[in-house]
Amino acid sequence: MKRSKKKVFGVIYGRSLMVILLLILQVALLVYCVLALEDYMVWVYGIFALISLFVVVFIVNSSGEPDFKLVWMVPIVIIPVFGGLLYLFVHTQWTPKLMNLRHTQLLAETRPYLAQDQEVRRRLSEINTQVEKLAVYSEATSGYPIYENTEATYFPLGEDKFEELKKRLNEAEKFIFLEYFIVEEGIFWDTVLDILKRKVQEGVEVRMLYDGMCSIVLLPYSYPKQLREYGIQCKMFSPIRPVLSTHYNNRDHRKILVIDGKIGFTGGINLADEYINVKERFGHWKDTAVMIRGDAVKSMTMMFLQMWNITGTQKEDFERYIPSAPFKTPAPGDGFVMPYGDSPVDQEPMGETVYVDILNRATRYVHIMTPYLILDYHMIQTLCYAAKRGVEVAIIMPGIPDKPYAFILAKSYYKELLTAGVKIYEYTPGFVHAKVFVSDDEACTVGTINLDYRSLYLHFECGCFFYRNSVVAEVERDFQETLKKCREIQADEWKKLKGRTRLAARILRLFAPLM
Structure with missing residues (x-):
């Protein structure tokens, strides 16, 4: 109790509050500058609208994840005065570029x-030549053999x-x-x-x-x-x-x-x-x-x-x-082991690539534990394709979420996945924070990478891939033991949700790449 009170007072009176206040002050200053140009708003609006048009053309023709492109279209369409400038602000940041240069140097x-x-x-x-090609990709792009x-x-x-x-x-x-x-x-x-x-x-x-x-x-x-x-x-x-x-x-x-x-x-x-x-x-x-x-x-x-x-x-x-x-x-029983890292600054989605590779190679099953289910189009299609070709794809999710909004958003994917044959379970005793894929008694990965945009695209992450290592059987055994404490989600689960919950899930999905 004393420790929690100490944290609260630390936020209220400490540096964290000062950081928040200064950030709010910077936002307020930007808004004030725009309002100060009110007398010239027609010209200002026209210029910003033109900037936003050029930004939209650039976004459509740029490489990268389509879902991120879509989420940028929303502020540009709704608030063209700020939308285009916000995109320029985000994509002209110098810190990620410097970090990428330094990261590339360290890899070398x-x-x-x-x-x-x-x-x-x-x-x-x-x-297995397919697993060997995954190893070639890892060594060539991230430097991990x-x-x-x-x-x-x-x-x-x-x-x-x-x-x-x-x-x-x-x-x-x-x-x-x-x-x-x-x-x-x-x-x-x-x-x-x-x-x-x-x-x-x-x-x-x-x-x-x-x-x-x-x-x-x-x-x-x-x-x-x-x-x-x-x-x-x-x-x-x-x-x-x-x-x-x-x-x-x-x-x-x-x-x-x-x-x-x-x-x-x-x-x-x-x-x-x-x-x-x-x-x-x-x-x-x-x-x-x-x-x-x-x-x-x-x-x-x-x-x-x-x-x-x-x-x-x-x-x-x-x-x-x-x-x-x-x-x-x-x-x-040692088999093969491949630790790997994922970086948000190198444009190589190593974490998602390992997951997709496991799903595409599977012939019997892929069993997954993840705390979050906030999926891009590519991952949805990969999960559904595996299930539709007869692979048992089963996902264990938390029964008690740590972030209610993420839990609601995850449910927006349930119908699509369940219809394709993916099985979804919720861990009734509490919260699943594990990040595990295991497949066909041959391959598995254990690491830090959630099935959400932040882990797959925005964070520095890591994992360890195992092939024909004795640990694979241990991971699958744990999945089966955990499954005994789960409830299976039924196909009509989405319909049973309250209307406002379904509406919230649909709206949140629009901003999924930010979560």
């Missing part, structure tokens, strides 16, 4: 440490990851890298922090990177300074400042933890108490994670270092974080 610098083992690729090609000699452990709940994480952190000898979207003081983070402070005293290098959205209500803006006093190197990614900018859309939604370059964790679990069900927010919190050990950890190490250095110009000694000798010898 890390490529020598992520070279594809051609023998691994050859063996994969002999087994596919590996053998990597074993994995799957965690069906945050509590399971928490116990293993404490054990592995205590074993760290050289370095610990942490990158998370949400960090909140409580049992989970406080326990991890105590271990990190002790490890620093033992001479272990510790780096912490977390998303700047945490500074709004979860952590003090000066928290990196506090961690640095403990000896922990710390950065906030894209801290919120009182300046109008669209680059705040590009959040670091990744969850990565690397220990000594030998062990890597990823999945949906952040460093906060609801993820281990110590604190209840939306019923039981169902989340997943995976731990890998072996060669593939190199990609997760480089992924972290790329994000760590994306906002700076300092030189990084990447080689010192690569183990000098293999961590383990190949074992039966």
